[in-house]
Amino acid sequence: MGRSRKLSVSVDGATLDELKVLIPGITVSFLVDEALRQRLARARLLRLLDEWDAESPISPDERREGEKLWREAVSSSIQVRSRLSQREKERRGSPSAKPSKKRVKSLSRPS
Numbered sequence: 001m002g003r004s005r006k007l008s009v010s011v012d013g014a015t016l017d018e019l020k021v022l023i024p025g026i027t028v029s030f031l032v033d034e035a036l037r038q039r040l041a042r043a044r045l046l047r048l049l050d051e052w053d054a055e056s057p058i059s060p061d062e063r064r065e066g067e068k069l070w071r072e073a074v075s076s077s078i079q080v081r082s083r084l085s086q087r088e089k090e091r092r093g094s095p096s097a098k099p100s101k102k103r104v105k106s107l108s109r110p111s
Contacts, residue, residue: 007032
């Protein structure tokens with residue numbers, strides 16, 4: 001990891017206020033760094049996929065199937081409240097903290 005550099009960013013006030021409420025103690029610097037790393041990882045993957053596609057193009061049917069799988073993967077990556085966060089609520093004595101009996105089904109395809 002390289003040296004840190006200072007950067008000036010503008011953030012919507014309402015977004016920053018909500019961040020402070022929902023994730024107390026997290027720094028904007030950490031979030032910006034994390035977002036940049038994720039964006040770079042995606043850019044690297046897209047570049048690799050473009051290179052592979054140039055070397056060995058896929059058929060329209062294969063492309064449609066890949067796009068379908070991608071949509072399913074993206075829709076299943078929505079974060080769900082974890083048991084750990086529920087335990088943390090219970091530890092803090094939140095009035096809305098009651099154990100959840102609901103299970104979340106996986107949206108991924110069976111193997």
